[in-house]
Amino acid sequence: MKLGFIGTGNMAGAIMGGIIKEGVFKAEEMIGSDIFAPGREKAKADYGIHVTADNREVVEKSEIIILSIKPQFYADTIAGIKDLVTDDKIIITIAPGKTLAWLEEQFGKKVKIIRTMPNTPAMVGEGMTAACPNTYVTEEELKYAVSILSAFGQVEVVSEKLMDVVVSVSGSAPAYVFLFIEAMADAAVADGMPRPQAYKFAAQTVYGSAKMVMETGKHPGELKDMVCSPAGTTIEAVRVLERNGFRSAVIEAMKACTEISKSL
Ligand SMILES: NC(=O)C1=CN([C@@H]2O[C@H](COP(=O)(O)OP(=O)(O)OC[C@H]3O[C@@H](n4cnc5c(N)ncnc54)[C@H](O)[C@@H]3O)[C@@H](O)[C@H]2O)C=CC1
Numbered sequence: 001m002k003l004g005f006i007g008t009g010n011m012a013g014a015i016m017g018g019i020i021k022e023g024v025f026k027a028e029e030m031i032g033s034d035i036f037a038p039g040r041e042k043a044k045a046d047y048g049i050h051v052t053a054d055n056r057e058v059v060e061k062s063e064i065i066i067l068s069i070k071p072q073f074y075a076d077t078i079a080g081i082k083d084l085v086t087d088d089k090i091i092i093t094i095a096p097g098k099t100l101a102w103l104e105e106q107f108g109k110k111v112k113i114i115r116t117m118p119n120t121p122a123m124v125g126e127g128m129t130a131a132c133p134n135t136y137v138t139e140e141e142l143k144y145a146v147s148i149l150s151a152f153g154q155v156e157v158v159s160e161k162l163m164d165v166v167v168s169v170s171g172s173a174p175a176y177v178f179l180f181i182e183a184m185a186d187a188a189v190a191d192g193m194p195r196p197q198a199y200k201f202a203a204q205t206v207y208g209s210a211k212m213v214m215e216t217g218k219h220p221g222e223l224k225d226m227v228c229s230p231a232g233t234t235i236e237a238v239r240v241l242e243r244n245g246f247r248s249a250v251i252e253a254m255k256a257c258t259e260i261s262k263s264l
């Protein structure tokens with residue numbers, strides 16, 4: 001197997017979906033284990049990968065193993081597989097807060113580890129992933145891993161000290177964007193638009209605005225100013241958002257997110 005997953009929940013599913021959609025690996029080249037039978041059966045039904053209840057089987061059979069379980073289960077799970085992790089395998093972690101130093105200590109031997117933080121837009125090939133290798137990973141191996149991660153979105157290799165910030169600015173961030181889209185749609189519904197149409201208008205607007213930031217290279221403030229006609233509708237909306245502490249709410253929420261990541 002090329003790729004193994006320990007834990008076949010939401011994030012693993014998003015990665016499997018992106019990898020299959022982009023044709024990086026075939027479903028037959030992937031295997032996943034999950035202690036929860038309906039969880040692994042869902043992965044099999046949705047993506048057609050091999051599944052097992054045995055984490056050790058995944059490690060034995062895979063070149064690269066993604067630890068896609070909650071951070072709280074990392075220590076016990078690593079203890080249960082570490083004797084099978086030989087130095088030709090690469091471990092990819094996706095848990096917030098679990099540092100390379102901590103991970104190396106859990107394995108207690110020379111193991112190639114790439115600490116990453118992906119996000120669920122991976123499912124549609126638009127993920128944002130940060131990656132940070134330990135010293136045992138060669139340049140070539142990092143390139144290979146990045147090429148796999150790139151299949152489902154953008155990847156940046158970052159210094160480990162930025163990994164907690166990455167959690168708040170991309171790992172967890174789809175949740176706040178979805179809240180924003182939902183709130184925009186609720187307002188449109190309140191003003192008479194049918195709900196499915198409201199989601200389309202709100203989501204396409206967020207998508208298009210993000211694309212403008214990415215493609216024009218202009219400062220977001222300048223792009224905002226381009227929408228605000230003098231004495232117009234938009235500046236009124238901006239005034240009310242600012243009065244309600246919109247920016248501050250986002251900043252405070254993200255700082256809280258970063259702190260939790262550090263504490264894990
Ligand atoms: N959901 C997201 O948007 C993102 C999640 N992550 C990280 O991905 C990891 C997984 O998160 P989710 O997919 O959201 O959680 P999840 O709860 O959807 O999936 C975790 C899966 O692991 C299984 N599991 C638990 N203990 C196990 C064990 N000992 N052996 C095998 N399987 C076991 C569970 O049954 C479950 O299916 C976490 O570390 C999370 O922080 C990272 C970035 C984004």
Ligand SMILES: O=C(O)[C@@H]1CCC=N1
Nearest residue numbers: 095096167171172173
């Ligand atoms: O909520 C969480 O803890 C995970 C990490 C990033 C996104 N979801």
